[in-house]
Amino acid sequence: MGFIMVAVLIDFLAVGLIIPVLPALVGQFTANPAEQTRWYGWVAFTYAAASFVSAPMLGALSDRYGRRPVLLLGFCGLALNFFATALATGLWMLLASRIVGGAMQANAAVANAYVADITPPEQRARRFGLLGAMFGIGFILGPVMGGLLGGIDLRLPFFVAGTLALLNLLYGVFVLPESLPAERRRAVTWSAANPLSSLRALARLKGVGLLMPVLACVGLAQFTLYTVWVLYTTFKFGWGPTQNGWSLFAVGTVAALVQGVLLGRILKRVTPQRLAVLALCSAMVANIGYGLATEGWMIYAIILMNLLGNTVGAALQSLVSGAASGSEQGQTLGAVSGLSNLMAVIAPALATPLLSTVSHLPRGDWRIGAPMFFCAALLAAALLMAVLHFRAQPRSAPPSTPTPA
The missing domain is CATH 1.20.1250.20 (MFS general substrate transporter like domains)
Structure with missing residues (x-):
């Protein structure tokens, strides 16, 4: 190990x-x-x-x-x-x-x-x-x-x-060393190598319902933010590699703190369903804040205030995992990963043309935040679908605490 x-x-x-x-x-x-x-x-x-x-x-x-x-x-x-x-x-x-x-x-x-x-x-x-x-x-x-x-x-x-x-x-x-002994190896199959095959299994899983498009919207918003972050802060605030490196350090540190230390304590007080709703609200407001920020220091303030936004992935993953049986856990979480990877492919195709249309604007112009507002709209759609899904579900015991992503 x-x-x-x-x-x-x-x-x-x-x-x-x-x-x-x-x-x-x-x-x-x-x-x-x-x-x-x-x-x-x-x-x-x-x-x-x-x-x-x-x-x-x-x-x-x-x-x-x-x-x-x-x-x-x-x-x-x-x-x-x-x-x-x-x-x-x-x-x-x-x-x-x-x-x-x-x-x-x-x-x-x-x-x-x-x-x-x-x-x-x-x-x-x-x-x-x-x-x-x-x-x-x-x-x-x-x-x-x-x-x-x-x-x-x-x-x-x-x-x-x-x-x-x-x-x-x-x-x-x-x-x-090698970890897989020869007797446990198996032949390559086209179905195993198909990146879309696992998504069909996720769509058929009972109890997931609207959570699949919720995961898609959240993933698309996250990868859109990831794609445009460096260029956005460069166009908006004139940041260079050093300033962007420190900002990403702040994002990673806060995410690690929340997922590694605070998540378990939060889930002792609220259910994963309620946490998902609160996290989506927090992330949506944070993206609006990123888009409207006029000074670089505001970005750091928003990163620190968006603590709950860092829990949305773990909360949703817990709910999807709870809808699968014990024998389906690997396939289900693999499908969630596949859906996330698909959103990583789509995000640059949408995010960079959007940023390109406002890249000529003067430094500090609020319209340069168009990709951030797009992320906020995606999270608002995810929030609406999540609320509708939770209201349609029968009340049951909450899923077990998720392992931090």
């Missing part, structure tokens, strides 16, 4: 490093903010689409050939992606490298399978929580490190990320 935790931490630390600087790197090959936004949208879209398509394929390949070779392939691909991005001389090189990076980043699903292989069922929740903590630490430390390095040289974070990926590859070659 220690081996895979270190590997995942290095992996996501490397990914987090490039978040504050990638939009600025795209800007080096474009003539104006609108063009920069459009091309960054394509870069984000190709990355998410490659990850969406490859995740079930890599998972199926790991079931057939073992976890270790697939993980090593992922580390190698990420190193190639980072170095190619650092040396890019044109947009086509950025797009090609991000396709490789998205496909290889899907090895996070293989890491989860690795943990399941080596862990007894009664200990899996705790160990998945540890793995989630490594994801979180990587995304907390990575952006602020990337912002500081990007303040020195815009391409430096990509070289550092590539070096970390190479270290991960060497670590895997010499330390990481």
Whole structure:
């Protein structure tokens, strides 16, 4: 378990490093903010689409050939992606490298399978929580490190990320053992490699009802915010990589605090249904605040005030999990992950054209917040559907406390 935790931490630390600087790197090959936004949208879209398509394929390949070779392939691909991005001389090189990076980043699903292989069922929740903590630490430390390095040289974070990926590859070659014995391997099937197959199972699950479109709206809002955050703060406040790195550090730290410390205490006082409603309200107001903010410090104030907004994913996941039987938990939560990945593909296609239409406006103009208002509208729709769903459901014992995402 220690081996895979270190590997995942290095992996996501490397990914987090490039978040504050990638939009600025795209800007080096474009003539104006609108063009920069459009091309960054394509870069984000190709990355998410490659990850969406490859995740079930890599998972199926790991079931057939073992976890270790697939993980090593992922580390190698990420190193190639980072170095190619650092040396890019044109947009086509950025797009090609991000396709490789998205496909290889899907090895996070293989890491989860690795943990399941080596862990007894009664200990899996705790160990998945540890793995989630490594994801979180990587995304907390990575952006602020990337912002500081990007303040020195815009391409430096990509070289550092590539070096970390190479270290991960060497670590895997010499330390990481195989977790899946030959007798438990199975042949690759097209159904297992189909990224949409699990969504049909989620739609057929009794008791989910409107929660599926609620999850879709929440996921689309979250990935829209993730996609435009750096460009939005650059256009609105003139922030550079360093300021954006610190803002993402604040977002990650607050989310980790809420999910790791406060969530369990909150659920002792309110049901997951009520928490979902309160969290959706908080997130909706926060996105309106992001869009209306006129000074950079306001963003930090909103991040701190939006504590409940960080619980919406865990609350909804708990409710969906509660609608599935014990034998359907893996398939159901896998489908939730697949739906989230699909929203990650759709978000750049919607968010960046919207931001592009207002990118010419002067710094501080409230209309630059159009993508944030779009997120708020999505969350308002999710809130309405969630309330309708809860009112239609018979009262029953609340689901068990969810493991923080």
